[in-house]
Amino acid sequence: MTDTMTPADPLINLEQVTLTLESRAGKVEILKGIDLVIASGETIAILGPSGSGKSSLMAVMAGIERATGGRVMVDGIDFNRLDEDALALHRRGRFGIVLQSFHLIETMTALENVALPLEIAGRAGAYDRARAELAAVGLSHRLHHHPAELSGGEQQRVAIARALADDPAILFADEPTGNLDAATGREVIELIFRLHRERSTTLLLITHDPVLAERCDRILQMSDGRIFSEESGRRANENG
Numbered sequence: 001m002t003d004t005m006t007p008a009d010p011l012i013n014l015e016q017v018t019l020t021l022e023s024r025a026g027k028v029e030i031l032k033g034i035d036l037v038i039a040s041g042e043t044i045a046i047l048g049p050s051g052s053g054k055s056s057l058m059a060v061m062a063g064i065e066r067a068t069g070g071r072v073m074v075d076g077i078d079f080n081r082l083d084e085d086a087l088a089l090h091r092r093g094r095f096g097i098v099l100q101s102f103h104l105i106e107t108m109t110a111l112e113n114v115a116l117p118l119e120i121a122g123r124a125g126a127y128d129r130a131r132a133e134l135a136a137v138g139l140s141h142r143l144h145h146h147p148a149e150l151s152g153g154e155q156q157r158v159a160i161a162r163a164l165a166d167d168p169a170i171l172f173a174d175e176p177t178g179n180l181d182a183a184t185g186r187e188v189i190e191l192i193f194r195l196h197r198e199r200s201t202t203l204l205l206i207t208h209d210p211v212l213a214e215r216c217d218r219i220l221q222m223s224d225g226r227i228f229s230e231e232s233g234r235r236a237n238e239n240g
Contacts, residue, residue: 010073011169011202012038012061017070019056019225030056032225034070040169043196043203045213045233048222054206057222058172061204063091075169092121096163096171096201098192100178102155104147110134110154111143114162121166133161137191153184157191164195171196174206 019031031053038044046054059065060072063079072079077090104113111130118126134143137157147155156176163171173192177185189212196203205216213219216233 010037011040011042011075012036013071013073014061015071015073017060017067017072019053019060019065020068030225031060031067034225034227036220036227038202038204040202041200042218043193043216043233044205045216045219046204046206046222047208047210047213047219049208052222053225054222055174056225058174058204058206062095062097062170062172063087093166094169096166096168098156098159098163098171098173098176100175102147102152102159102179104155104158106147109144109146110139110150110158110161113147113158114165117162118165123166129165130161133165134158136164136195137161151184152180153188156180156184156188160188160191160195164199164201167199168201170202170204172204172206175208176205 014034014036017031017034017036018029020027020029022028034057046057048054056065060067061074063074067080074090075094079087079090082090105116108116111127111134114130114133115126118129123129131140131143134140137160139154139157139161142150142154147158150158156179160176171192176192177188180188192203192205193215195201203216205212207213210219214234219231219233220227221229
């Protein structure tokens, strides 16, 4: 791997992280010795072909998948030392996740889809917060519509509102425009970057698009379970 840029104030610190999963053919190495330090407020793009380990790396950082080896430190907490209950508690409110598929509950309205995770987490005023978040993504007029009544772009906006409703420190976006047409995809990306700026979240963006990646502070290139290069994006160069 090339020399890495080491930011101050690390929010995420990965040291020689590996991930091995079982398959019918035997064990498969997904991540192979990942070292990565991410500062609070940074925007990071992860580029690479399908199967390179991008989504698995995100899952490990988000505590969804447990690393097989190495050390995963997030917000000063060693994930390897947490049991499942403690890990779930630590994840709550810290991470927002937006995926290519919207994963909305079809029988619930937009408002209910955003409010439900807040209610499960025991947050007071869940519906008031959900209304505010949907307003922030431009959907005040669609609160009581079900997913089938929303366009793809509107569904992804609901998913973004849901991801940000609990004020997470880190927003993970895994190919968030993959199911959208080009024009709608641009609108969604502009929304994600605007909300990142307004809320000072740390943003990790998985993408196949090098032009989009250039908008971030740093660009990580992955292949075969490894980060093989790292460079500054356009945003970092403009800020510098």
